[in-house]
Amino acid sequence: MEPKSDSPRRHTLALQVDNRPGVLARVTTLISGRGFNIDSLSVAETMDPEISVITLIITGSPKIIAQIIKQLRKLINIIKVTDLSEMDYVERQLIMVRVKAEDPALRSEIMRLCEIFRAKIIDVSHKTFTLEITGGNDKISAALSLLTPFGIEEQVSTGLTAMTRSAQRQRALT
């Protein structure tokens, strides 16, 4: 094995699993039982209704992540575990933010920001805008830091989901 740094790093793991009751519980039991926290999680069916993909983000040292990946592979319902952090991949997250928008000047300012971040306004009231923003981690945090001064009333988010880039995918298949 090549020497790696021991410092903890954020890993994005994509788990191909049987689409059956209890599989997500097995994954989370395994990780929480070893005292690790899942930073982010998303689950959905794939094109094949018998298979789901669980995308989870977890922080840990290379040795610990390697052990978690092996333990996950050992679970009977897990078909494939990929550590996307080792590859070229794209990740996206969807976030909904309700910002204060009473002052007309501020309302147009927020709308301009929406254009820049390609965010959608999905709900409007006299006092607020509700925005939908999609993007990777960096874009989302940049948008949030620019919106914070207006006053964020409420914010919800999906987990990150991710995919390898197509060139990488073909390389992996050959």
Added chain:
Amino acid sequence: MSKLSGAEILIECWKKEGVEVIFGYPGAATVDIHHHLETSGLRFILCRHEQAAVHAAEGYARSTGRPGVVLVTSGPGATNTITGLAGANMDSVPVLVFSGQVARMLIGNDAFQEVDIVGVSRPVTKHNYLVLSTEELATTVKEAFYVATSGRPGSVLVDLPKDVISGTSQFSYPKKVELRAYRPHLTPHPRQVAKAVSLLKEAERPVIYAGGGVISSGASEELIKLAELLEIPVTTTLMGLGGFPGSHRLFLGMLGMHGLYRANMAIQNADLILAVGARFDDRVTGALNLFAKGATFVHIDVDTTSIHKILDVDVPLVADARQALSAILGALGEAPSYNNVNRPQWLSRIDAWNQEAPLSYEKDSPDGAIAPQAVVEALYRHTGGRAVIVTEVGQHQMWAAQYYLYDRPRQFISSGGLGVMGFGLPAAIGALVARPESMVIDIAGDGSILMNIQELATIAQEGLPVKVAILNNGSLGMVRQWQELFYGGRYAATILKNPDFVTLAKAFGIEGYMAQTYDQMDTVIEKALASPGPVIMDFKVKAKELVFPMVPAGKAIDEMLLTSTTPKHKE
């Protein structure tokens, strides 16, 4: 084809899997199954506690390699199986627990005797199932047996709602299991085999460190061949005892916390360690940063997660132990040339360590009390080394591991990874049911034996000639040993006021004998072995005897205590 009820389907599945015996305890949720089981021709052993039923199934599985099957009711019946499921899984023993469950429409309602046993047992089983329809019962049972017995074996629970059991369906048993996500890796990679072979040929001071994997994969013959071919000494873990003959000239005894001096010294001074079906447990390695520092490691294990888990090894070989050893033997050929120049020197150095600190104890004491080690030696003598020895957990377990030599695999049956007190008596039931022709002795402590003492009723009812040898020191000896050595002799919560075990045996209709001198000891053992029925032997042994050698927690395995007063440090 006519339809069968879920209960009938379950029994047909068991028959297809070759199940002959089921251990368990009935209840409202499983009464349908018992109704049909009664006329099925299968044998049901009624244990007196569900925990014991699982240990009995473990005893059955550990002594044969065939899966042990348990049937319990819902709720408390199911939760009582958790200790057994966890222990079997840690020791890679194929055990299947079939638990009753309330009807599907009641699940989640806090119904009488309802518990989410699939949720509860998830972290302590290899896999588990909730069967949601009678139609999928047969496929699920087939899959459950396959998962429990393949790859690294383990425990599996199948939860059966009452209406799935009473419902009907066509029955057809699948011929094979296709699991997209589960394909155990059994064949060794030729490149890794080649690397292992060249290391084995070059090594000057090799040691084989064998674990339970040798026994569960049936690799003993290959292991003996390899050791003899290259003159490599062999040490085993507790779980590996019997995997290599105890009386073999190349056998070093057990290693680790209570391992033999020569075994630990050999490991610490080795230049190559071949680990076979072992997982570098903390009781084996002691202080990890000081474990076998000069050695190169080859690690054979069927479980990928065992590799690099504790220790970074040089040549990992993920495969079934037997297949891996066969491949290595194949590559070596009949008369391989290897670095044999220094081998006699290495073996005589190990001999010298044994001269320096052989396994030993004081046989005599001022009050004439029996040394517990002497009881184990006497049992070895009187049985010609041929008995199946089952143990509980504690000091007596270590003495049974040290002083009885096991020449055959599956001859020593003990709870290793989880260390379950109360394991031995029910496990002896399972071992004797599986191999009725054998002599089965439970070497027990006076603490452990009371943890599942109710099984004397099972033994009496089934007429099983289990012999129980209690090494009675009036205390929880292993904890008391730690208190004596490391806690200033404050015996907190370890001193026992025991029942009279002879009278207790009689209450169950079982013969009981007590011995407190060496003469009585031999007479009692002779009487017990001559009796056609079950016998309890109560040996009043020296109360303060300690297990040595001992590696204190956190120390390297060559920093052994050999007696309580003279710590033996490395050279």
